[in-house]
Structures are given as structure tokens and as C-alpha cells.
Amino acid sequence: MEQLELATWSLSPYFRIGSSFNSVKPLTTPSAFTVYRGGKAWLAINATKFSTVSANDTYLVSGRVAYKGVNYDIAVSPSLSGTTDFNIQRFGCGPAQLSGTIAALSGAVEGDSYTVQFLANQGSGSVITTFTFGPCERFNSIPVHFQNKYGGIDSYTFTLKNRKRANISRQTFGYNSDVYATTTYDKVWAGEFDYVYALNSDWLTDAESAWLIEMIRSGQVWLELDGQLVEAIVNANTYQFTTRRNDRLTQLQVEVAVAYKNNIL
Known part of the structure; x- marks a missing residue:
């Protein structure tokens, strides 16, 4: 799954979701997020595609964003093409993705929140997810997005002191300065380098500690750097679960490397 595919994920047309849609929970794990101005986030939902619509079918038609008492319905394309198979639909719902549709979000301040809900054709809605604007960061925050065990996209922002370094490797050979026998x-005849980010979280709740194993074990991870999504790899092979009762205040420190290497020559 490439970086550009993630950047353009959105709701796709008409998916059968059953009569109990008001109990449907997105495949994205948390039910509440902290977001920051200019940041990205996703929700995901699963459904079954079909090629014809009958009178009693329930299908997905929009994502509803509610902000300060106003509802903004982001419609789904009316195309009905497709065959019966399982699908995961992802909906970009971070401030950066919604600001073009909802101009009022550009004036959001710390503590403001908005909700996102999937709507069906018969008026029923899925479980509501809340997004709350966090405080201005003391450091240069780095959001990390990752595919969870359900196939949805989860996101977590590392808000404390994050450091960047470059790892450089070189291939050398013995070069004669003049003639034979000298x-x-x-x-250097070849070499490469990559960037690694040492990330530090804020204090973790017990729920966050239990959930963030999803990032460590995920095979699809993206760093959000200057508004761009960059594919990455988590450099960790173990994960220590913590609780407030046993460990008091705990943080997550993890290194995440950009997946692409660069030539030095």
C-alpha cells in the first residue's frame, strides 16, 4: 500500500451494511482522538459491495461531520458498480482533510471538538467518534498513522521532544594515487543514508498503552512530516505493556525509520 494510495482514501459508493447500522463501530480502534491544526486522521468501516439495489437494502451514503451545532454531510458518489466482496472503506477526517469542506475548522482552538459518523440511506448512523483539538505543542509534534489488526487506520501524535538523525553507510576501495606499486x-564508490526519528509520547493512559502495540506490530506505517505522508518502519522488536498501578506515569519511546534510502553519490 503506497503513500499516495493512503493520501487519497475516501468513502466509496453504496455498500450494504445491514439493518443494525446504528450499532456499527468503525474499524479504527479509538472512539476519541486528540488532533492538532493541520493534522490528518482517518476512520475506517467495513461493508459488502453489491451491484444492484433493492427497496429494502441499507447502504452507506455519507460521512457526517458535526462542529459547533452544524452538520456537514460529505456525500458518496452515486455509482453502483461492483461485485459482492468484502471491503474496507477509509474516510479522511483530520483537520487538514476537512478544512477545504468545513471552513469553520480553520478557527478552532484548544478544547474545540467535532464528531464524525457514517450515515446510511435510511437515516441510521454508526457509532460517533469524537475529535478534540489539543493544546499548542511545546515541541515539534510528529503524527504516526498505522494499519491496525482490523485493517483500519489508527493515528497517534508524539508531542514531546522528537529527534531526527541520519544513518550513513559507505562502500570504499583502495585507489592508487599514481602508478603501480604506489x-x-x-x-568511496557507493553509499546510502536514511532518516530515523526518535519519538517520545506524552504520559500514556492504560488504554493507550494497551492499544499502541498496534503501531509496533503494524506492517504499514506512515510518518506525517510537514503535511506529507512518508512510508516508514518501526525499529522495535519488543513492546512493554504498562499500567498506572504498576508503573505510574509512563511514556513510549520508539524509533521510526523512513522506508526509503538515499544514495550519497
């Missing part, structure tokens, strides 16, 4: 000196 001494050689090392010369």
Missing part, C-alpha cells in the same frame, strides 16, 4: 588511499 600506496593506495580509500575512495
Whole structure:
């Protein structure tokens, strides 16, 4: 799954979701998020695609964003193409993705919140997810997005002191300075480097500690850097679960490497 595919994920047309849609919970794990101005977030929902619509069918038609008492319905394309199979639909609902549709979000301040809900054709709605604007960051925050065990996209923002470094490797050979039998000196003939981010979370709740194993074990991870999504790899092979009772205040410190390497020559 490439970076550009993630950037353009959205609701796709007409999906059969059953009569109990008002109890449907998105595949995204948390039911509440902290977001920051200019940040991205996603919700995901599963459904079954079909190619014809009967009178009694219930199908997905929009995502509803509610902010300060006003509802904004983001409609789904009316196309009915498709065959019967299982699908996961992802809906971009962070401030950066919604600001073009909901201009009022550009004036949001700390503590403001909005909700997102999936709506069906018969008026029923899925479980509501709440997004609350967090405080201005003391440091340069870095959001991390990752595919969870359900196939949905979860997001977590590392808000404390995050550091960036470059790992560089070189291939050298002995190069003659003049003619045969003279001494050689090392010369670089190939090399590469990549960037690694050492991320530090704020204090974790017990629920966050139990949930963030999803990021460590995920095979699809993206760093959000200057508004761009960059595919990445988590450099951790173990994860320590913590609780307030046993460990008091705890943080997550983890290194995440950009997946792409760069040539130095």
C-alpha cells in the first residue's frame, strides 16, 4: 500500500451494511482522538459491495461531520458498480482533510471538538467518534498513522521532544594515487543514508498503552512530516505493556525509520 494510495482514501459508493447500522463501530480502534491544526486522521468501516439495489437494502451514503451545532454531510458518489466482496472503506477526517469542506475548522482552538459518523440511506448512523483539538505543542509534534489488526487506520501524535538523525553507510576501495606499486588511499564508490526519528509520547493512559502495540506490530506505517505522508518502519522488536498501578506515569519511546534510502553519490 503506497503513500499516495493512503493520501487519497475516501468513502466509496453504496455498500450494504445491514439493518443494525446504528450499532456499527468503525474499524479504527479509538472512539476519541486528540488532533492538532493541520493534522490528518482517518476512520475506517467495513461493508459488502453489491451491484444492484433493492427497496429494502441499507447502504452507506455519507460521512457526517458535526462542529459547533452544524452538520456537514460529505456525500458518496452515486455509482453502483461492483461485485459482492468484502471491503474496507477509509474516510479522511483530520483537520487538514476537512478544512477545504468545513471552513469553520480553520478557527478552532484548544478544547474545540467535532464528531464524525457514517450515515446510511435510511437515516441510521454508526457509532460517533469524537475529535478534540489539543493544546499548542511545546515541541515539534510528529503524527504516526498505522494499519491496525482490523485493517483500519489508527493515528497517534508524539508531542514531546522528537529527534531526527541520519544513518550513513559507505562502500570504499583502495585507489592508487599514481602508478603501480604506489600506496593506495580509500575512495568511496557507493553509499546510502536514511532518516530515523526518535519519538517520545506524552504520559500514556492504560488504554493507550494497551492499544499502541498496534503501531509496533503494524506492517504499514506512515510518518506525517510537514503535511506529507512518508512510508516508514518501526525499529522495535519488543513492546512493554504498562499500567498506572504498576508503573505510574509512563511514556513510549520508539524509533521510526523512513522506508526509503538515499544514495550519497
